[in-house]
Amino acid sequence: MPTLDAKKTYKNLKKKGFEDSQNRSDDHKYLEFRHNGKVVLYTKISHGEKELGGSLIGQMKRQCKLEKSDFVDLANCPLSLDDYVVKLRAQGLFDTDE
Amino acid sequence: MIAFETKGLIDNDGFLTVEQPIALRNRKVRVLVLLPEDQENMEWLQAVSSNPAFDFLADEDETYSNKQASLAPEVIVSKTHTYTLFGPLRCLLEKEDDYHVMSCEILDLVGTGSTIEEAEQSFAEEFEYIYIRYNALLDDELTKRLQSIKTILNALVKKVDTHAHA
Numbered sequence: 001m002p003t004l005d006a007k008k009t010y011k012n013l014k015k016k017g018f019e020d021s022q023n024r025s026d027d028h029k030y031l032e033f034r035h036n037g038k039v040v041l042y043t044k045i046s047h048g049e050k051e052l053g054g055s056l057i058g059q060m061k062r063q064c065k066l067e068k069s070d071f072v073d074l075a076n077c078p079l080s081l082d083d084y085v086v087k088l089r090a091q092g093l094f095d096t097d098e
Numbered sequence: 099m100i101a102f103e104t105k106g107l108i109d110n111d112g113f114l115t116v117e118q119p120i121a122l123r124n125r126k127v128r129v130l131v132l133l134p135e136d137q138e139n140m141e142w143l144q145a146v147s148s149n150p151a152f153d154f155l156a157d158e159d160e161t162y163s164n165k166q167a168s169l170a171p172e173v174i175v176s177k178t179h180t181y182t183l184f185g186p187l188r189c190l191l192e193k194e195d196d197y198h199v200m201s202c203e204i205l206d207l208v209g210t211g212s213t214i215e216e217a218e219q220s221f222a223e224e225f226e227y228i229y230i231r232y233n234a235l236l237d238d239e240l241t242k243r244l245q246s247i248k249t250i251l252n253a254l255v256k257k258v259d260t261h262a263h264a
Contacts, residue, residue, distance in 0.1 A: 023231050025223060030231070038241045042231070044224075055197035059210040059220065062201070095242050 002072070003051040009075040010045050016074060016081045018043070033064075035085065040093050041065060065091055130250065132185075166192040169200065176226040177219075182257040191217070205247055229255065 013031055014020075021030035021042060028044045043063040046056060061071035065088060066079075073079035088094065106116040114129065170186030189202045191214065198217040201208040207228065209221025232240065232248040240248060 021231060022234070023227060025227075028223075030227060035241075037239065039235060039239055039244060040241050042227075044227070054195055055210045055212055055216075058194055058197055058199065059208055062199075062208045093241070093243065 002057075003053055004057060004072065004075050006046055006049050006052050009052060010047075012075055012077050013043070013045070015077070016079075016084060033088075035088070035094055038095070040088060065093060128246070166190055174222050174225045176222040178261055179226060180259045180261065181225065181229065181255050182259070183254050184256045185254075187254065189221070204250060206243075229258075 010029070010031075016033075018031040018033050021032050024030055025044075027046060027048050029047045030042055030044045032039050032042045034040060041063060043060045045060065046052060052060070057068070057071070060075075061068050064071055064074065066074060066084075070079055070087065074084060104116050104118055104120060106114050108114050108131075114131070167190075169189045169191050171189065172183050172186050174181040174183070174187070187202060188204070189200055192199050192201075197210050197212055198214050199208060199210050200214075200217040200221040202221075205225070205228070207221060207224050209217050209219070209224050211217035211220050228247070229251055232244060232251065237245050237248070
């Protein structure tokens with residue numbers, strides 16, 4: 001299972017519209033993805049580790065509603081915000097009136 | 099979102115009929131069906147975590163992609179709180195690649211870990227996160243999907259106890 005650089009992943013998720021949640025745990029930060037001001041989903045990322053291991057990547061990809069390859073693209077940048085929104089909309093994760 | 103509780107019957111064709119009229123007219127509503135756990139099923143669920151038949155979940159040397167088990171915790175224990183539930187929470191335990199996954203579809207929750215215990219602990223942290231976070235947010239700040247999850251979550255939690263050392 002490939003690993004991901006924790007800082008780079010955090011930075012890239014922020015670029016894709018994820019925002020820091022007000023709640024956090026001792027060793028993880030939580031990030032929320034909002035659309036039209038509404039929280040659609042959240043994920044969490046380690047802030048003590050240099051690399052994200054397979055277990056956390058597995059959790060994050062599920063929370064972000066992506067297959068592993070798409071999540072790696074989201075974390076490394078090739079998957080744009082627009083493309084990500086399309087994928088989330090296709091799964092019916094946004095309110096129907098939006 | 100407003101919730102009404104009533105009782106009903108699902109007939110042989112799968113149609114739901116409520117026992118008493120609801121004081122609403124000409125409204126579309128969403129329906130959450132809660133089934134009482136029968137004793138046989140409860141015993142099976144309780145046996146899952148200790149049954150040798152599910153030892154594969156703890157064995158690191160096999161491929162587990164298609165192997166799953168059900169869990170139904172009635173208490174969720176995080177590092178700082180114990181959440182006592184009104185009933186068992188249906189969860190799925192499976193192994194993916196080299197880690198374990200505990201998930202609950204109705205709450206859209208997932209915890210992972212290199213051992214089952216770590217996955218359960220991770221799940222408990224996620225449970226606590228959404229319980230605190232969703233209740234800190236106004237419904238207007240959540241999609242309808244997350245509003246529903248918040249409603250279910252609050253209906254599910256009977257009691258929250260803070261650990262003495264927390």
